[in-house]
Amino acid sequence: MSDVILLSGGIESSTLLHMRHGQDELHPVFIDYGQRAGQEEFRAAQQQCARLGLQLKKLDMAQTGHDFREGQNTKLHVPLPHRNLIALSLGLSYATQISAGWLMLALNLEDTLAYPSASTAFIAKFQDMANVLGSVEIATPLAALSKAQIIRQGMALGMDYTQTYSCLLGYPLHCGQCPQCLHRREAFRQAGEQEPADFYRA
Template structure:
């Protein structure tokens, strides 16, 4: 199973896992502002490989977390990866998957506590007490630029990916995720097909 957000990293992980054999892509809507655009990207990425996308529709979760502080518009869940990984692990167990692929890259491990090595190690230990499902992080040694280089070699269509936090049909180009995306493509020496028309 691949946790597929529709972004650069998960698109690359999807192609890596596809080459390993049968793969089940999973999208989770937890009320993030960009959910509709992310899901459309995930659907397009799956279509590229002839795959069907499974989805968990939990938008009400984000609504509940926003209550009382509506300014928290983009990613409403504190420690998001803990919640998302728990849900994905449960779904993987329900679908009898033996491997759950999480598309975290090297940059993520220093940017977010819930993507750092101690968290991942702790989650793996906890998961192992429940089921024999491997928690795989195949991109963890690569920075964003290397993910893009590897993805291009795998044939990932990055025009079908979406990273913007704002959830607009055209990426804003200025939010933190768009900035990381822009920097990654620049370092990789390639033009970002999603931002090429600016």
């Protein structure tokens, strides 16, 4: 059996990649949709794959993200509304092309409660659509776990979380103040783990 894993270079998807490594044939996929942090996210995703000896597939939708920003007074960190809809659709198409049995998205518990396109209802409906199109199964193996719980699992696997990327702003060094950085810092605190003192700019 082979799995397509949507890999962002962040905590959840990187942990899922390490959890699944050695169980099935893995096909990690990174989607560039014009997000401000895309370059750093891709670098982190490449590092995770290199550590496990995996080849990372990049799907380039950057121009679409840039087109969505046209006419906005302030550039959004995440340009595509309902980005999981786009990511899962591309992932499903790619999984079908390579005859993979599973498409995996690394949502955490907080995600499922905060975003409509990460909700259990949405994932169930997307599975219904995937069933009409073929036999690819959609899986969210981390959806019952908090970010802190996921970090604990990753630490037990020996993961180096300094090689993951979470910041919305796209600086080489995490800003430490954007919503994603704040969530990351709180999750490490809850997990009882200490990040390096110089990991954040502020």
